[in-house]
Amino acid sequence: MPRPWRKPRLILSTCVYLSALFATANCTDALGGVEEAVSNRGALNSFLRSKLQDIIGASDPDVLRLKLGERMRSRRSIPQYMLDLYLAQHRFMNSDQPGDEIAIDHHQILTQQPVDTVRSYLHTQRHDEDLYGINRIRYQFNISTEDIADEERFLGAELRLFKPRLDDVDYTGEVQMIQVYDIVRPATRKNPDAILRLLDTKRVLGNTERDAWIGLDVVQAVQRWKTERNHGLYVQVFRESENTTEAVVSPYVLLKNFPGRVNETSWDNQQPILLTYHASKSDSKRLSLLRNKRAATRHHRRKSYNRQKEQCRRHSLYINFNDVGWNDWIVAPQGYNAYYCQGNCPFPIPEHLNGTNHAIVQTLVNSMRTGGNGVPKACCVPTELTPISMLYVDAYERVILKNYQDMVVHGCGCR
Numbered sequence: 521m522p523r524p525w526r527k528p529r530l531i532l533s534t535c536v537y538l539s540a541l542f543a544t545a546n547c548t549d550a551l552g553g554v555e556e557a558v559s560n561r562g563a564l565n566s567f568l569r570s571k572l573q574d575i576i577g578a579s580d581p582d583v584l585r586l587k588l589g590e591r592m593r594s595r596r597s598i599p600q601y602m603l604d605l606y607l608a609q610h611r612f613m614n615s616d617q618p619g620d621e622i623a624i625d626h627h628q629i630l631t632q633q634p635v636d637t638v639r640s641y642l643h644t645q646r647h648d649e650d651l652y653g654i655n656r657i658r659y660q661f662n663i664s665t666e667d668i669a670d671e672e673r674f675l676g677a678e679l680r681l682f683k684p685r686l687d688d689v690d691y692t693g694e695v696q697m698i699q700v701y702d703i704v705r706p707a708t709r710k711n712p713d714a715i716l717r718l719l720d721t722k723r724v725l726g727n728t729e730r731d732a733w734i735g736l737d738v739v740q741a742v743q744r745w746k747t748e749r750n751h752g753l754y755v756q757v758f759r760e761s762e763n764t765t766e767a768v769v770s771p772y773v774l775l776k777n778f779p780g781r782v783n784e785t786s787w788d789n790q791q792p793i794l795l796t797y798h799a800s801k802s803d804s805k806r807l808s809l810l811r812n813k814r815a816a817t818r819h820h821r822r823k824s825y826n827r828q829k830e831q832c833r834r835h836s837l838y839i840n841f842n843d844v845g846w847n848d849w850i851v852a853p854q855g856y857n858a859y860y861c862q863g864n865c866p867f868p869i870p871e872h873l874n875g876t877n878h879a880i881v882q883t884l885v886n887s888m889r890t891g892g893n894g895v896p897k898a899c900c901v902p903t904e905l906t907p908i909s910m911l912y913v914d915a916y917e918r919v920i921l922k923n924y925q926d927m928v929v930h931g932c933g934c935r
Contacts (some may be wrong), residue, residue: 532857534701538790538840558809559846562585562621562746567721567861568796569642577853586881589735593926594894597791598634598851598911598913598919599640599642599788599789599791599919600789600790600882601640601680601733601793602638602640602793602851602911602919602921603852603911605638605921606851606852606909606911606921609921609923610909612905612910613909613923619658634802635675635797635799635923636798636799636907636922636924636925637672637797637799637800637920637921637922637923638795638796638797638798638921638922639795639796639918639920639922640668640793640794640918640919640921641660641661641662641663641793641794641795641796641918642661642791642792642793643660643661643792643793643794644660644661644662645697653774654770654771654776654823655756655758655771655775656754656755656756656775657754657755657756657775657776658703658752658753658754658755659679659752659753659755659792659794660750660752660920661750661752661753661756661794663742663745663750663794663796665745665746667796668742668743668746668796668798670911671786671801672798672799672800673798673799673800673801673805674742674743674796674797674798675797675798675799676737676739676796676797677737677738677739677741677742677794677795677796677797678733678735678736678737678738678793678794678795678797679700679736679737679738679753679754679755679792679794680696680733680734680736680793680794680795681733681734681773681774681775681792682731682732682733682734682773682774682791682792683727683731683733683734683772683773683774684730684774684789684790684821685729685730685731686726686727686772688887690820692702693725693726694726694759694760694793694905695723695724695725695759695760696723696724696725696726696757696758696759696771696772697721697722697723697724697757697758697759697760698721698722698723698724698734698736698755698756698757698771698773699718699720699721699755699756699757699758700719700720700736700738700753700754700755701716701717701718701719701754702717702718702719702738702740702744702753702756702907703715703753703754704716704717704744704751705751705859706751706752712809713830714754716754717741719740719741719753720735720737720738722734722735722736723760724773725772726772727772735775736755737851738753738788738794742796746808750932753889755774755775757771757775758774765802766826774787774790774791774792775792777791785889787931790849803885805813830863830864831863831864831865831866831870831873832857832861832863832865832873832900832932832933832934833862833863833900833932834859834860834929834930834931834932835860835861836858836859837857837858837859837860837929838855838856839855839856839857840854840855840857841853841854841859842854842855843857849912849913849914850910850911850912851906851911851912851913851919852910853910853913856908856927856928857928858903858927858928859928859929859930860927860929861900861901861929861932861933862892862900863900863932864897864900864933865879865883865897865898865899865900866883867883867884867886867887867897868880868883868884868893870925872902873933873934874931874934875931876934876935878935879898879918879934879935880898882895882897882898883897883898883934897933898934899934899935900932900933900934901932901934901935902929902930902931902932903931903932903933903935904930904931905925905927905928905929906926906927906928907924907925907926907928907929908923908924908928909921909922909923910923910924916920
């Protein structure tokens with residue numbers, strides 16, 4: 521089976537290709553029929569599907585799409601945590617104000633690291649889960665060595681446990697301790713003593729105001745699993761006291777789905793989730809820098825809004841994922857505006873069109889038209905591209921949040 525993370529690369533190559541076609545259609549006669557061809561929806565969909573077949577390597581894209589759709593329908597829900605993470609990332613990337621921050625603290629790793637991929641893993645239930653009692657559990661997450669690929673920088677890993685808001689009558693004020701261990705060697709009949717390595721400890725108070733997620737650092741375990749066997753994680757919750765530790769009757773966090781405590785729908789959204797954070801080795805840009813630059817560009821665009829409409833500028837190019845059958849594996853967004861550049865590059869080139877020295881000289885020679893030199897005007901092309909965040913389900917039903925670079929035309933100029 522082809523590696524599932526390759527599928528969204530289609531979007532990048534296709535949309536950049538379409539943007540390039542629109543951007544250059546007014547610069548050369550050789551592409552004179554591009555706009556007419558791309559405006560034909562049937563031709564466009566056929567082109568996109570052919571690209572899908574080329575990239576994924578499937579013999580029949582429609583069959584592949586159907587299988588993905590069936591798997592999507594078989595899922596009870598998308599983890600609410602990943603939806604919240606997508607929305608927070610989307611707000612952050614589209615913020616105009618340099619001082620804006622993501623409001624929810626458990627998303628801050630996205631602002632402190634150049635993260636462009638977050639993979640999520642759900643716990644695989646074990647038959648012996650109930651033997652551990654209410655305050656202990658062994659989690660098994662199916663992370664393969666391919667999930668920590670050499671072409672990416674592995675930045676971190678967290679186990680997230682949901683802590684629901686308590687009713688006033690249930691809040692006792694006690695402090696609970698959560699510990700997570702890497703199971704280096706599980707207990708067996710021959711070796712009844714398991715080998716555990718403590719990874720992280722969190723001190724947790726009850727909260728009557730709002731729900732929350734508790735994050736535990738498990739990066740050392742995930743790094744070990746790349747070369748050694750993955751036996752899972754062991755988590756225990758106990759009451760903090762002066763002289764001893766005692767098992768708690770009711771942990772603040774949801775470790776497992778006990779009948780009567782959490783309904784099935786709520787458990788789908790609140791069950792433990794393991795997240796891994798990655799970044800491309802070829803891109804180390806921070807989103808905060810991107811956001812500040814975007815705010816400055818928008819301010820400039822407001823100033824130049826009333827300039828001549830026929831000059832080089834940005835035009836709408838909305839990509840609807842439903843139209844090309846991608847909505848069965850893309851959770852969000854439903855589509856996005858890729859934009860394209862089109863318009864005249866007059867002489868002299870106005871300052872707001874960001875013309876290069878070469879473009880200025882080329883336009884000057886074109887305006888002289890001496891001896892029928894045939895030198896064309898400078899072209900109206902993208903000068904600044906920005907990313908989008910995408911939440912999707914891969915072939916193994918893992919929900920992934922990824923930032924795709926150079927997906928949106930943010931600025932146009934003459935080149």
